[in-house]
Amino acid sequence: MWHAVRRQQAVTCADQYRKTRNMAQLSAETRIENEAIRSMMERLSADHRDYEIETGRDNHWEFKTYYGSLHAVLERHDSVMIRVLADDETNLSYMKMAVAGHVAEYLGTTEGIRWQGDGMDSGTPIFFREITVLSSTRISPHMQRLRFRADNLERFVHGGLHIRILLPPSGRKPVWPTMGSDGLVVWPTGTDALVVRVYTIRAINAAEGWLDVDFVLHAGDSTPAATFAEKARPGDVIGMFGPGGGDVPEGRNLLLLGDDTALPAIGRILDRLTPATQATVYLEVDGPADAIPLAEHENITVNWLYRNGCEPGMAGLLPQALRALEPSNLPPDVYVWAGCEFSDFKEIRKIVRKDWGLKRDRQLIVSYWRRGVQGEDGTEHDE
Numbered sequence: 001m002w003h004a005v006r007r008q009q010a011v012t013c014a015d016q017y018r019k020t021r022n023m024a025q026l027s028a029e030t031r032i033e034n035e036a037i038r039s040m041m042e043r044l045s046a047d048h049r050d051y052e053i054e055t056g057r058d059n060h061w062e063f064k065t066y067y068g069s070l071h072a073v074l075e076r077h078d079s080v081m082i083r084v085l086a087d088d089e090t091n092l093s094y095m096k097m098a099v100a101g102h103v104a105e106y107l108g109t110t111e112g113i114r115w116q117g118d119g120m121d122s123g124t125p126i127f128f129r130e131i132t133v134l135s136s137t138r139i140s141p142h143m144q145r146l147r148f149r150a151d152n153l154e155r156f157v158h159g160g161l162h163i164r165i166l167l168p169p170s171g172r173k174p175v176w177p178t179m180g181s182d183g184l185v186v187w188p189t190g191t192d193a194l195v196v197r198v199y200t201i202r203a204i205n206a207a208e209g210w211l212d213v214d215f216v217l218h219a220g221d222s223t224p225a226a227t228f229a230e231k232a233r234p235g236d237v238i239g240m241f242g243p244g245g246g247d248v249p250e251g252r253n254l255l256l257l258g259d260d261t262a263l264p265a266i267g268r269i270l271d272r273l274t275p276a277t278q279a280t281v282y283l284e285v286d287g288p289a290d291a292i293p294l295a296e297h298e299n300i301t302v303n304w305l306y307r308n309g310c311e312p313g314m315a316g317l318l319p320q321a322l323r324a325l326e327p328s329n330l331p332p333d334v335y336v337w338a339g340c341e342f343s344d345f346k347e348i349r350k351i352v353r354k355d356w357g358l359k360r361d362r363q364l365i366v367s368y369w370r371r372g373v374q375g376e377d378g379t380e381h382d383e
């Protein structure tokens with residue numbers, strides 16, 4: 001479900017995993033029977049090499065992701081037993097969803113998936129919250145901050161900076177998604193269909209029951225999320241899925257790059273920086289009035305880059321700033337984190353990966369939006 005996954009150490013079975021991690025684990029399993037099951041597993045393995053753990057055994061597969069692990073054993077030519085493990089119910093749900101999503105994609109059906117074990121298989125998804133607008137503030141010419149009230153926010157404080165907001169059709173009582181027994185979300189359709197967009201939790205206080213989301217007010221003919229933010233009034237209700245999509249990057253030397261859409265993520269990363277971590281930041285916004293104040297410490301250097309009226313996604317200031325850096329002057333352990341428009345994303349990835357030769361585990365470069373494309377169709381990640 002969420003892009004940011006990373007390789008962790010190998011595990012061989014649920015019990016051993018519990019022992020090595022010395023913490024409670026949740027698990028669920030399902031048998032899937034289909035004539036094409038072996039080729040589905042081979043395809044899964046080919047598509048997820050970065051997360052696969054070598055088992056040394058035929059017909060056994062293991063994958064380790066940021067959210068949990070997956071173990072599969074081919075029992076017969078047409079039957080596989082899949083077990084997923086995770087630290088909590090949210091992550092277990094994400095793992096089940098990932099399995100069901102792949103099965104649906106490869107086999108064209110999730111018929112036959114019946115999860116046994118921990119976690120729920122119907123009702124409201126564990127990672128869903130209804131959130132209500134408390135206040136709306138224009139914090140810069142192009143940024144609207146909405147503060148939402150919600151119950152039970154503890155799980156949104158950690159385990160990912162991002163959320164999906166679910167916007168109901170205006171003027172209708174929202175119909176929220178439910179969980180299917182296969183582990184996939186069942187979405188409302190027709191006149192109840194929701195618009196889904198990815199945003200960042202800029203700040204959160206679970207004890208007081210609120211979270212802030214900063215929305216860029218951008219141009220465009222149909223811009224459901226930006227329009228919602230601009231018009232939002234206290235009492236308006238929307239939905240939220242999450243958290244997910246990667247946490248504060250680890251490392252002692254961070255190079256953070258972003259346009260306005262990544263300003264909330266970079267702001268939150270800087271708020272949570274330890275004094276031992278040095279952060280050099282490049283942020284592209286329209287002009288000085290959009291330079292929202294960020295955390296100030298000796299270990300943080302912020303460089304604002306101004307488009308000065310040039311259209312968002314067209315100025316290329318972020319790749320330009322990277323090219324001006326001398327790679328040999330960068331700390332050897334530098335970690336590059338970037339979030340921006342698709343063309344800049346491609347250019348930054350090229351510089352970091354090809355020109356600088358930085359290893360994949362020292363970069364997270366994500367396209368947050370794409371000119372002319374709506375919602376997540378415009379986004380792409382790269383690790």
Ligand SMILES: Cc1cc2nc3c(=O)[nH]c(=O)nc-3n(C[C@H](O)[C@H](O)[C@H](O)COP(=O)(O)OP(=O)(O)OC[C@H]3O[C@@H](n4cnc5c(N)ncnc54)[C@H](O)[C@@H]3O)c2cc1C
Nearest residue numbers: 199200216218220223224225226261370371372373374375
């Ligand atoms: C992990 C992640 C975190 C994100 N966090 C935030 C966040 O905290 N705050 C935030 O504002 N955005 C954030 N974004 C970006 C946001 O999801 C997109 O900008 C989204 O497309 C906006 O939805 P919309 O309904 O307003 O416009 P859409 O319906 O998606 O798009 C309509 C038109 O507007 C254009 N468009 C979309 N975004 C922009 C933009 N920023 N500037 C100019 N044109 C644009 C599109 O190309 C399209 O032509 C994040 C994206 C990702 C992947």
